[in-house]
Amino acid sequence: MKAVFVDKWNNEYMPNRTDWKPKEGLFRLKPYPVKFPMKQIKDRQATMWRYQEALPFETIDTYTSITMGEGMTPLVPLDADHPNLLMKMDYLMPTGSFKDRGAAVLIAKAKELGVSSVIADSSGNAGTAIAAYSARAGISCHIYVPDSTSEKKLAQIEAHGAHIHKIPGSREDTAEAAKQAVEKEKLYYASHVYNPFFYEGTKTFAFEIWEQLGEQVPDSLILPVGNGTLLLGAYIGFQNLKEAGVIKSMPRIIGVQSEACAPIARAYTNGEPVSPAENRGTLAEGIAIADPMRGSEIIEAVKDTKGTIVTAPEEGITSAGEELSGKGFYVEPTTAATYAAYKQHKAEMVPPDETVVMVLCGSGLKK
Numbered sequence: 001m002k003a004v005f006v007d008k009w010n011n012e013y014m015p016n017r018t019d020w021k022p023k024e025g026l027f028r029l030k031p032y033p034v035k036f037p038m039k040q041i042k043d044r045q046a047t048m049w050r051y052q053e054a055l056p057f058e059t060i061d062t063y064t065s066i067t068m069g070e071g072m073t074p075l076v077p078l079d080a081d082h083p084n085l086l087m088k089m090d091y092l093m094p095t096g097s098f099k100d101r102g103a104a105v106l107i108a109k110a111k112e113l114g115v116s117s118v119i120a121d122s123s124g125n126a127g128t129a130i131a132a133y134s135a136r137a138g139i140s141c142h143i144y145v146p147d148s149t150s151e152k153k154l155a156q157i158e159a160h161g162a163h164i165h166k167i168p169g170s171r172e173d174t175a176e177a178a179k180q181a182v183e184k185e186k187l188y189y190a191s192h193v194y195n196p197f198f199y200e201g202t203k204t205f206a207f208e209i210w211e212q213l214g215e216q217v218p219d220s221l222i223l224p225v226g227n228g229t230l231l232l233g234a235y236i237g238f239q240n241l242k243e244a245g246v247i248k249s250m251p252r253i254i255g256v257q258s259e260a261c262a263p264i265a266r267a268y269t270n271g272e273p274v275s276p277a278e279n280r281g282t283l284a285e286g287i288a289i290a291d292p293m294r295g296s297e298i299i300e301a302v303k304d305t306k307g308t309i310v311t312a313p314e315e316g317i318t319s320a321g322e323e324l325s326g327k328g329f330y331v332e333p334t335t336a337a338t339y340a341a342y343k344q345h346k347a348e349m350v351p352p353d354e355t356v357v358m359v360l361c362g363s364g365l366k367k
């Protein structure tokens, strides 16, 4: 069996709904052997499913009824003057963000496990992605959201047929309500933060970059980090490539937080454990996570790659977004924040002539 959850003491748990107790802690997936047979991979469709020997399925057919062709998003230079600064265009995913990578694998896996209802909490792109892939899989989907969530976001989640549960109070209150419902109603917990299968999807981001660079790793990777679902996925992905012996070293992973809500950047800089931060309000809503559950895992991953964590200057976000639009990329403010941080910190972060991959995470059409 490829897919077993482990807790921090390496106790094993079956990844099905009756064993699921989110309050017991954060699970990881027990490592399993992965392979990258390039000849076969190159013969397959240009989607994230081409790396099937590195995905946690018992039979790979599980995904075929669910996929919308996600993955293998383009990797293109920022512009002709910056041939070594490459944009990974994950905003071209079916629901408009990289969350589709995680949601597609998580929901395909839920289907393989025989799950009929899932529950998740998110007001943003993760909720939309889980709702869309649940619809495709014929799985009933319950999304918990703060009651302050905008009508536009609710409309997208509802359009996919998900049941919305509005919870009064903060984002944390919503997470708590969802966890209680998981334990009480024994629904499958499709959380992008807690469920290890989500990271098994986001790790394909690393595989694609490696393949698109001619089976090489970039020198650095610049990613937004709130809960770290892309950052940790990328880390796991490059680790998989290393374990399989196809790469020798990892790229430096550089995480970008909002200066208005930076619990991980603060802990990293001060060498302290991650503690909840205040959210002073930012345009980069997608990374304004005050209490990131996997904060210490994120810091360990970044340190292991000799990367760093920086913050995005709030006053630079709008102009960074305009600059990207001026080059053809129409992205949402959280993505613009990543570029704003790159511009501010590039001199100290990346030596000239190094290959840098930056992710364009979310579509501007969602603004």
Ligand SMILES: *Cc1c(COP(=O)(O)O)cnc(C)c1O
Pocket (backbone or CB within 6 Å): 097, 098, 099, 124, 125, 126, 224, 225, 226, 227, 228, 229, 230, 231, 286, 287, 289, 332, 334, 335, 361, 362, 363
């Ligand atoms: C989810 C998301 C982020 C932040 O990802 P984390 O998993 O919270 O680190 C950034 N940008 C976009 C567009 C997102 O959807």
